[in-house]
Amino acid sequence: MRFVYLGxxxxxxxxxxxxxxxxxxxxxxxxxxxPEALDAVRGGDADAALVPLENSIGGAVPxxxxxxxxxAPLMITREVVIPVEFVLGARAGTPLDAIRTxxxxxxxxxxxxxxxxxxxxxxxxxxxxxxSAAAIAAAAGEFDAAICAPLGAARYELAVLxxxxxxxxxxxxxxxxxxxxxxxxxxxxxxxxxxxxxIRHDQVGALLTVLTELxxxxxxxxxxxxxxxxxxxxxxxxxxxxxxxxxxxxxxxxLQGLRRVCADVRFLGSYPRHRWAPDLDxxxxxxxxxxxxxxxxxxxWVDRLRHGDY
Amino acid sequence: MRFVYLGxxxxxxxxxxxxxxxxxxxxxxxxxxxPEALDAVRGGDADAALVPLENSIGGAVPxxxxxxxxxAPLMITREVVIPVEFVLGARAGTPLDAIRTxxxxxxxxxxxxxxxxxxxxxxxxxxxxxxSAAAIAAAAGEFDAAICAPLGAARYELAVLxxxxxxxxxxxxxxxxxxxxxxxxxxxxxxxxxxxxxIRHDQVGALLTVLTELxxxxxxxxxxxxxxxxxxxxxxxxxxxxxxxxxxxxxxxxLQGLRRVCADVRFLGSYPRHRWAPDLDxxxxxxxxxxxxxxxxxxxWVDRLRHGDY
Numbered sequence: 001m002r003f004v005y006l007g008x009x010x011x012x013x014x015x016x017x018x019x020x021x022x023x024x025x026x027x028x029x030x031x032x033x034x035p036e037a038l039d040a041v042r043g044g045d046a047d048a049a050l051v052p053l054e055n056s057i058g059g060a061v062p063x064x065x066x067x068x069x070x071x072a073p074l075m076i077t078r079e080v081v082i083p084v085e086f087v088l089g090a091r092a093g094t095p096l097d098a099i100r101t102x103x104x105x106x107x108x109x110x111x112x113x114x115x116x117x118x119x120x121x122x123x124x125x126x127x128x129x130x131x132s133a134a135a136i137a138a139a140a141g142e143f144d145a146a147i148c149a150p151l152g153a154a155r156y157e158l159a160v161l162x163x164x165x166x167x168x169x170x171x172x173x174x175x176x177x178x179x180x181x182x183x184x185x186x187x188x189x190x191x192x193x194x195x196x197x198x199i200r201h202d203q204v205g206a207l208l209t210v211l212t213e214l215x216x217x218x219x220x221x222x223x224x225x226x227x228x229x230x231x232x233x234x235x236x237x238x239x240x241x242x243x244x245x246x247x248x249x250x251x252x253x254x255l256q257g258l259r260r261v262c263a264d265v266r267f268l269g270s271y272p273r274h275r276w277a278p279d280l281d282x283x284x285x286x287x288x289x290x291x292x293x294x295x296x297x298x299x300x301w302v303d304r305l306r307h308g309d310y
Numbered sequence: 311m312r313f314v315y316l317g318x319x320x321x322x323x324x325x326x327x328x329x330x331x332x333x334x335x336x337x338x339x340x341x342x343x344x345p346e347a348l349d350a351v352r353g354g355d356a357d358a359a360l361v362p363l364e365n366s367i368g369g370a371v372p373x374x375x376x377x378x379x380x381x382a383p384l385m386i387t388r389e390v391v392i393p394v395e396f397v398l399g400a401r402a403g404t405p406l407d408a409i410r411t412x413x414x415x416x417x418x419x420x421x422x423x424x425x426x427x428x429x430x431x432x433x434x435x436x437x438x439x440x441x442s443a444a445a446i447a448a449a450a451g452e453f454d455a456a457i458c459a460p461l462g463a464a465r466y467e468l469a470v471l472x473x474x475x476x477x478x479x480x481x482x483x484x485x486x487x488x489x490x491x492x493x494x495x496x497x498x499x500x501x502x503x504x505x506x507x508x509i510r511h512d513q514v515g516a517l518l519t520v521l522t523e524l525x526x527x528x529x530x531x532x533x534x535x536x537x538x539x540x541x542x543x544x545x546x547x548x549x550x551x552x553x554x555x556x557x558x559x560x561x562x563x564x565l566q567g568l569r570r571v572c573a574d575v576r577f578l579g580s581y582p583r584h585r586w587a588p589d590l591d592x593x594x595x596x597x598x599x600x601x602x603x604x605x606x607x608x609x610x611w612v613d614r615l616r617h618g619d620y
Contacts, residue, residue: 035427056543059372059536062420081543106416106437110372117345127416127437168540205525207534211518220514222544226369226535230478233366233391234532 001026004037004046008132010155016080016175017050034063041178042072048179055084055173057166058107060225064176065239069196069266076194076269077185078177081276086112086166089135089158090145096161099123103134104147112147114167132156172276176269184270187245190283192222194268195240197258198229206261207238213257214242217250218287243283245270249295250286311336314347314356318442320465326390326485327360344373351488352382358489365394365483367476368417370535374486375549379506379576386504386579387495388487391586396422396476399445399468400455406471409433413444414457422457424477442466482586486579494580497555500593502532504578505550507568508539516571517548523567524552527560528597553593555580559605560596 003023006013007030014030017023029046031037037049052061068074086108090099102109102116102125109116109125116125123144128134131148132155138146139156146158153160176194199206214221223241244251246267258265273283288294304310313333316323317340324340327333339356341347347359362371378384396418400409412419412426412435419426419435426435433454438444441458442465448456449466456468463470486504509516524531533551554561556577568575583593598604614620 054543056538057540059538062369172543174543204530207531208521208525211521215515215518221517224517224536228366228369230367233364233482233484
């Protein structure tokens with residue numbers, strides 16, 4: 001199998017991909033951007049793409065959200081969550097008080113904002129396209145220092161002036177493994193389903209209606225993000241992660257409801273939750289009356305009513 | 311009055327500030343960043359700060375949202391919405407097919423993504439800190455071209471290789487004029503109120519509860535954004551813009567409800583809606599039974615019940 005990932009090499013995305021057994025044993029190809037990675041899957045040049053979805057500090061990765069809803073449908077088959085740890089790297093012999101310019105990926109500088117404000121308040125921070133690009137630019141002398149992964153500093157022979165510089169020591173990044181549409185992986189009892197939907201903006205309480213379709217079936221929302229549709233201020237696509245799997249009857253019924261009340265719904269996949277830390281919330285089983293068996297029994301009852309069989 | 315704004319000079323933010331009469335007549339000082347602009351107001355060095363809130367294409371400006379909820383409370387007293395128009399500028403004599411590197415602010419490159427993909431598919435786009443910084447860097451020869459405002463190209467003597475390169479021709483950016491807390495501007499009948507709130511994550515349907523507190527008082531939500539709190543994946547601060555004013559009885563009652571059901575609520579201001587285009591939705595008056603008079607009458611009725619006076 002051929003896997004493409006958001007490059008360059010030696011960033012957190014490659015590190016995350018190596019945790020996927022089939023990818024560690026398969027072919028791994030870096031892409032220059034999220035659109036390039038996803039287009040490789042859409043066009044059949046790769047079987048799957050690993051792209052960043054969100055970070056616990058920096059928030060959503062807008063380009064990934066935007067690209068998942070533009071063009072041919074894709075499907076998330078797996079999530080990967082890994083801890084993120086940043087260092088400040090510089091060429092050997094550079095003291096911290098000589099740092100005037102720092103190269104950093106925007107998500108990295110966001111996560112190290114307080115450290116930068118305290119230790120390098122006068123340094124100019126320039127956005128670059130990746131943590132590796134920051135390390136490479138510092139190694140080449142274009143900047144005095146770089147915020148990068150420990151792996152990146154080692155790879156490009158930078159001295160580590162400070163380690164664990166992220167403001168929150170427990171930051172994680174969440175990635176999605178994306179394929180062309182297919183039957184989703186089988187339910188495990190601890191699954192997530194991702195959706196993108198456009199509400200009917202002309203209807204008061206349209207978002208409330210969406211949340212009610214989920215709530216009435218006991219489906220928990222674990223994430224909601226909005227992205228502009230580009231039409232006008234106030235017109236959004238909502239990205240929802242819900243606990244549950246499309247194969248469950250209650251989830252199928254909720255999806256039917258969303259299809260009826262929304263202007264548009266795109267299914268982005270049902271996949272096992274990555275239990276990356278021992279203290280994650282435990283999966284919530286279907287509340288009483290919302291199991292597949294309850295749905296089957298209640299459907300049979302209504303059918304009997306319609307035939308005088310009660 | 312002393313106004314600070316997200317600098318440098320000659321960007322869209324200064325252009326937006328010039329539409330505020332008091333600022334056009336007052337002192338205007340550029341700040342190097344959104345945190346610097348807001349801290350100038352918090353510390354009393356400036357009376358007000360103009361900072362970008364969101365763009366109809368690129369979405370929310372995360373640093374502004376994050377900084378509004380960190381540190382001492384601030385208040386939005388006015389919104390300004392202006393159209394955004396980008397050009398590709400380069401040193402005189404550079405042909406389009408010689409462009410290999412482009413400097414651009416991330417929001418600008420996001421808004422010109424399709425144009426870049428079509429016309430400069432192989433160019434490397436480097437994030438810089440502002441549209442002016444892009445123009446300055448191109449003028450200095452650090453990059454072959456810059457995406458910038460028409461004003462920026464003129465100011466730094468770049469030739470315009472292409473104009474109106476934004477993928478959506480009707481893009482607008484929304485700015486907030488921010489002061490220290492004070493009595494909000496008087497209601498106009500067409501106002502917005504901005505809130506930041508943290509839901510009770512341990513309660514199922516917590517976001518549904520929030521939306522219900524608004525809906526039951528006939529309050530429309532015009533915007534909802536989520537930002538991570540930094541604690542863990544799945545822990546968010548929600549930013550809400552609602553139609554209405556804190557001085558209205560129904561709005562006050564909704565705020566009381568939010569205060570009771572949320573883990574935290576921060577009031578970010580009630581201010582007149584900027585009617586920047588003639589075809590904006592018209593303000594929705596309070597539905598029947600939700601006027602200040604209805605609230606007063608119903609409160610008096612309950613009071614009579616409690617005193618046997620019915």
